[in-house]
Amino acid sequence: MNEQLRLTIDDREITAQANQTILEVARENEIPIPTLCFLEGLSGAGSCRLCLVEVRGVPRFLSSCVTRVSEGMNVTTDSPKLASYRRMILELLLAERNHICAFCVSSGNCELQDLAQELGVTHVNYPYRFPSYDVDASHERFVYDPNRCVMCTRCARACGEVEGAHTWDVMGRGVHSFMITDLNQAWGDSSTCTSCGKCVQACPTGALAEKGRSTGEMKRSAGFLSKLSSMRNCGR
Ligand code: SF4
Ligand code: SF4
Numbered sequence: 197m198n199e200q201l202r203l204t205i206d207d208r209e210i211t212a213q214a215n216q217t218i219l220e221v222a223r224e225n226e227i228p229i230p231t232l233c234f235l236e237g238l239s240g241a242g243s244c245r246l247c248l249v250e251v252r253g254v255p256r257f258l259s260s261c262v263t264r265v266s267e268g269m270n271v272t273t274d275s276p277k278l279a280s281y282r283r284m285i286l287e288l289l290l291a292e293r294n295h296i297c298a299f300c301v302s303s304g305n306c307e308l309q310d311l312a313q314e315l316g317v318t319h320v321n322y323p324y325r326f327p328s329y330d331v332d333a334s335h336e337r338f339v340y341d342p343n344r345c346v347m348c349t350r351c352a353r354a355c356g357e358v359e360g361a362h363t364w365d366v367m368g369r370g371v372h373s374f375m376i377t378d379l380n381q382a383w384g385d386s387s388t389c390t391s392c393g394k395c396v397q398a399c400p401t402g403a404l405a406e407k408g409r410s411t412g413e414m415k416r417s418a419g420f421l422s423k424l425s426s427m428r429n430c431g432r
Pocket of ligand 2 (some may be wrong): 345346348349350375395398399400401
C-alpha cells in the first residue's frame, strides 16, 4: 500500500499518495495545470514545460507531470511569473513551425490552439522561422506534416507504450529535431507500423491526421489510450 502524505497546493491542504505526481494530485483535486506533452495513459515526458509549477524552497520551476509529491510540499500552480513563462513557451512553439490555423485539418480541435486562447497568447513576440518541411503522405491511411509538429512525442509514446510497435522516434536536436518513422524511412514503408492509428489519436495538433480530412475536419479522441493502459496494468 502506498504511503499517504500531506501537501499544500495553491493554499489548499491536500492528501496524496507518495507515488503520485503533482499533476495527478492537482487534477484529482480539480486544480487546473496546463499541459501539452502530457496525455493520460502515457508516461510523463516533462518536455513541453507548460506544466511548470513553483515549489517553495526550490530555486527553479518544476515540471508537475514528472515531479512526485512529497510530505509538506508547498506548490503554486499559478502566478504572474508562471503565466508569463507559459505564454513565452507557447509563442516559441508557434514561431518554430508553421501553425497557420486557417489551413489546418485540426483547427477547432487542436490543443495548441486551445492553450493559446486559454493562456492569452494574442501575438507572437519572436521571429517566425517558417520552415518548409516535406509532408509524408506515404501511409495509405494517415499523413504526417512536420510543419505542425510540436515535438511532444505523444505519438512515439502511444506507439511504443500502448501499441508496442515503436515506429516513431526523435531525430536531431533542438529546433532541428524531427519525429521519424523506423530508421527515417517513409511512413508508408515502415515495417513496424500496424496502422492502428493510436499515434494519430494522440497527436495534439494537425501534425498527424487521417487522410481525406479538410480544414477543421480532423477530430480525435485520445481518451481510449488511458483506458487501454489501465486495463493492461490491471492484468499485471
Ligand atoms: S499507426 Fe499505430 S503502429 Fe503505426 S505508427 Fe501509429 S501508433 Fe504506431
Ligand atoms: S507528430 Fe504530433 S504527437 Fe508526434 S511529436 Fe509531433 S505534435 Fe507530438
